[in-house]
Amino acid sequence: MKGNIQICPNDAASRVRREEKMKDDEIRKLVETYSDMVMRIAYQNCFNKSDSEDITQEVFIKLLDNAERIKEDESYLKAWLIRVTVNLCRDYNKSSWYKKVMGFEGDGPEITWEPEELRLWEELSQLKPVYRNIIYLYYYEGYKTGEIAGILKLRENTVSSYLARARKKLKTILEREGEVYV
């Protein structure tokens, strides 16, 4: 009767076995490897260190809840982390007004920026979040437009056109920065 037994890799028992395999050193490795990236994406979306830290924690908790992904291809895992971070940031931004109204205060010290960096952040904050995410994935993480399209669930044409616009805006921002401070 063995031939009739179907093995579903996502059944509860398999998940438990995989999760059990996620030992302490694996957790440390994951945090060391991906926490900076998650933090950077979060910061570029909400511009606040304590909120970015909350989002980073949330992303890793989600990862633990989806532990089977750890056994997936590492590039898939990284793309999954990026997408989850972007989605969480979007949810965060939708509710950020509420936090302000409710007197929400973060508890972590802020990143200390030099005046010219602060100004640059101000300019960057005026870009649409999708532009900032595309710029980050392209210039910092080195993804190609097709890969970005896959991660952010956009069409490649859309990514190319957004990237062109975003590059133009980033260029203007950085040039202005150079004129004043260099």
Next chain:
Amino acid sequence: MFDRITGRVHTKNTCQKRHRTVMGQAAGCGMEASEEEERMSKDYYSLISRIKADEALKEKLIVNLREKQKQKQGQHAVKGVFMKMKVRKMAAAAAVALGLITCGGAALAALKGSFGVGVSSLQSVGIKLPDDAAEWAEPVENQEIGNEDLKVALESSFCDDGFAILQFKVKVGEEKLKSYKDSMDSDYKVPLCYLSFNDPVTTQNGYAETRLGGANYNLVVDGEEVWVRGRSEHSIECVKDGEYIVHQMWFLDDSILNGKKEFTIALNDVVVGLDNDCIPVDGSFEVKLSKENALDHTDVIMPSKDASAQYKKVEKTIEKVSVTPLQNIIVIKSVYKDVDNEDLGYVLDEDYVGTLYYMAYGKDGDNISCHEMETERKITYKDGTSEVLEPGDYSFCQKEFDHAQLETTEVIAVEKTEDNSKVLLKVYEKNDYTAAIKVIMECSIDLDKKDVGVESKDTYIYNPEESLVTDEYREMMKQRYGLEMEMGN
């Protein structure tokens, strides 16, 4: 591929390697890999590299994750039992809640219309409506279009001394929602990007899109098409999976309505921007709006004395303040006298006026929500000819002229506070070259005494050249962009 999967802190060498790779990619995808681009990439890289997860955060993460991991492993043995109980409990709770919501919702709808639902989303565009906003809304009935896959319903409307706000509900059918979620994570929320009207779908490069991308600048008022760029705002709130509340707002004053207190808006070519798709919806809306009710409860203040201030070559005058049931509306007229193209368009010209921002403060000096929009812009040349321009348009400065006069009208919608007796409106200028910001004008409006006072100012709140950063600037960054940053020493 180079460190695609590491995400580690990068050393100088890995940084350089990455730049070479990015440049290689740029060339590969048809972009020119210029030195300029490489410099831009490096500048950006160096800025972003400064954001890191602190060691303390990493340790905290590791401890928390280990703790959670242990809990999860311990819970698995009994999880099945708990899950079954939880499902039953949730079903019972949902049934009770649904009953309450249905009864409560029906009662509210009967009394007030359903305008209160999701009205908070307008805060995202800087407009905060009072708690009793729903009492002033008019319910709209039998205006639903679409099919089981995608429905759009016009639910309620509000109209006051300028603003017309419509509330829509967009509902995506289960099957359609599932088709969007199929290839995504289970927690993927399908985003509604826009709800567009009067802008037919075109097909370019094989993809359907609207010409204005959901901006809603086309409006049909009493059968006549009007262009309302600068007068349109749009906000979307996802109230539950596949269900969205959309607020579309237009500022329609007498220059559009010619003094009419009642008018009809027609919305054709309805298009829903869902996820990456542009979906036309069969049907159209027609809604009759009346200002009468709101006007009966509106105080209008026409400044009795000269309520103007001069800054460089621009004179800004408070023309009118309306206290409507939902908001304080301040109309400001700006006249740039005797200007040439460099005064208006050359950033280093001494008479050039930079980007203007508005911030409002209540009786106690607390910052309150405000939203600015430019509704009119006209330039008159020295030979008497004039051009009506798009809001914010400075492209006319590319040609040479002198002794011209530029006139603009701005509308500032300021939140009504509980004690709506005083409003202080501050006008800030951001120098478009140095990025310094200063207060150039303060308008004190005593809504009880119906008095408006205007004063010229010239006080920096932020000046990077002198490392000046004030609390007022920090507050501005927080309010406008959600930025909360401290300065370096």
